[in-house]
Amino acid sequence: MNKxxxxxxxxxxxxxxxxxxPKSLWLKQRKPDVYPEGEQSxxxxxxxxxGYEVERYVQRLVQSRxxxxxxxxxxxxxxxxxxxARADMLRTHEDGSIDIFEIKSSxxxxxxxxxxxxxxxxxxxxxxxxxxxxxxxxxxxxxxxDYVRDGEIDPAGLLIFxxxxxxxxxxxxxxxxxxxxxxxxLGEAAIDESSCTCLNLSxxxxxxxxxxxNPGIPERSIYALPRLSGAKLASFVADGRFALxxxxxxxxxxxxxxxxxxxxxxxxxxxxxxxxxxxxxxxxPLYFLDYETYASAVPIVDGAGPQEQVPFxxxxxxxxxxxxLEHVEYLADRPEQPRPLVEALEGAIGATGSVITWxxxxxxxxxxxxxxxxxxxxxxLLGLVERTVDLMDVFKTGYVDIRFNGSTSIKKVLPVVxxxxxxxxxxxxxxTAAMDGWNKMINEEDPExxxxxxxxxxxxxxxxxLAMVRIFKFVExxxxxx
Numbered sequence: 001m002n003k004x005x006x007x008x009x010x011x012x013x014x015x016x017x018x019x020x021x022p023k024s025l026w027l028k029q030r031k032p033d034v035y036p037e038g039e040q041s042x043x044x045x046x047x048x049x050x051g052y053e054v055e056r057y058v059q060r061l062v063q064s065r066x067x068x069x070x071x072x073x074x075x076x077x078x079x080x081x082x083x084x085a086r087a088d089m090l091r092t093h094e095d096g097s098i099d100i101f102e103i104k105s106s107x108x109x110x111x112x113x114x115x116x117x118x119x120x121x122x123x124x125x126x127x128x129x130x131x132x133x134x135x136x137x138x139x140x141x142x143x144x145x146d147y148v149r150d151g152e153i154d155p156a157g158l159l160i161f162x163x164x165x166x167x168x169x170x171x172x173x174x175x176x177x178x179x180x181x182x183x184x185x186l187g188e189a190a191i192d193e194s195s196c197t198c199l200n201l202s203x204x205x206x207x208x209x210x211x212x213x214n215p216g217i218p219e220r221s222i223y224a225l226p227r228l229s230g231a232k233l234a235s236f237v238a239d240g241r242f243a244l245x246x247x248x249x250x251x252x253x254x255x256x257x258x259x260x261x262x263x264x265x266x267x268x269x270x271x272x273x274x275x276x277x278x279x280x281x282x283x284x285p286l287y288f289l290d291y292e293t294y295a296s297a298v299p300i301v302d303g304a305g306p307q308e309q310v311p312f313x314x315x316x317x318x319x320x321x322x323x324x325l326e327h328v329e330y331l332a333d334r335p336e337q338p339r340p341l342v343e344a345l346e347g348a349i350g351a352t353g354s355v356i357t358w359x360x361x362x363x364x365x366x367x368x369x370x371x372x373x374x375x376x377x378x379x380x381l382l383g384l385v386e387r388t389v390d391l392m393d394v395f396k397t398g399y400v401d402i403r404f405n406g407s408t409s410i411k412k413v414l415p416v417v418x419x420x421x422x423x424x425x426x427x428x429x430x431x432t433a434a435m436d437g438w439n440k441m442i443n444e445e446d447p448e449x450x451x452x453x454x455x456x457x458x459x460x461x462x463x464x465x466l467a468m469v470r471i472f473k474f475v476e477x478x479x480x481x482x
Contacts, residue, residue, distance in 0.1 A: 009084035021207035050297035085127035143306035224406030258400035274398035360390035
């Protein structure tokens, strides 16, 4: 290998980016002034914080072992060829050989893109070998999905040291070739910038520089079609057909057809029968429900496991048949199992009436989990599951506006159908920010700052259910006007 740029390095993070989109990495390294480097998302920051927290528990565990002196953290391997790797943890044997430990905040070993932990480890093993170290074993340290907190965190119970030596060493030859290819690409002063491999991926998997490499893709494109991937997507790409009006209805699924119809007509696609079927099963009063939950690598409350979603807040708008509207809310002031939340909800929801959510699977999963945690509340919670309907379903097939751009997120639907309501300018405006805001609130000692965070959390969750009420009224008018 030859070092591709004087003073530059191919890091493990760079390598994983290369595997996902080679040209994106080239642009980042070679033309950083035009690379669309966005701000790190709140979710990415949360993952980084949790990674460090898990590492602290790993350190605590190994420090209690008789061979604690054999362990070291954050060792760097830097090679003359241009590789740079920082190992989370090493164990050095008496003969000088080493074991590599990759520490992750996941509850299993990830072995596929876009976050292939085995490739992470293979890159580190190669970098270590090229500095003259003999790699004996490779471990992925991850969280035990079956661990349940009971008092102080037990590092031995929390962590699993998965011996992935065989699988990682089986990837060495392939990874070495990929590293060689990455260094070769980065050594090129110019490349074909007319497209990138992300053309064959769904929109959620596009690289950050997709628009740079593919400027000819229309704003309303095939990537707005839900669940378009694999051979069908590859066929459209091969034909150079990216605009929705280039796709025939019989080439796509029934779920995808409304997107094309809405685009071609220039007006929303409306299936009144579909909407009537949704409204026809509803029973008043209508309970518009939304949970906010907190999930962390290391559980913060007894009875919870790693990455388990623990509800800490709900908003509930109750719509009567005569149009009367009430609002009930709950927000935990400290880390706790959600029994008080369930009790507050039980006091607000009557024995009859439909429960309306946006993304029913999420709320119902929480209800089932809480029913298991609190058997005496199971009848109520499982009853909610049976009564719950999903307002989002209407916007999959009943009402499709091309301005949603293929999304059924409430953040995409609301500005189109109820433009006077908005999440913009809110201090907390999405679920990840709510999770982060609640964590800050429960740890904030300043009463004024704590009160401000509480106010922002309540405002956000209330808007979620108010938005559902207003969106429901919008579709209800469509049926009445028919």
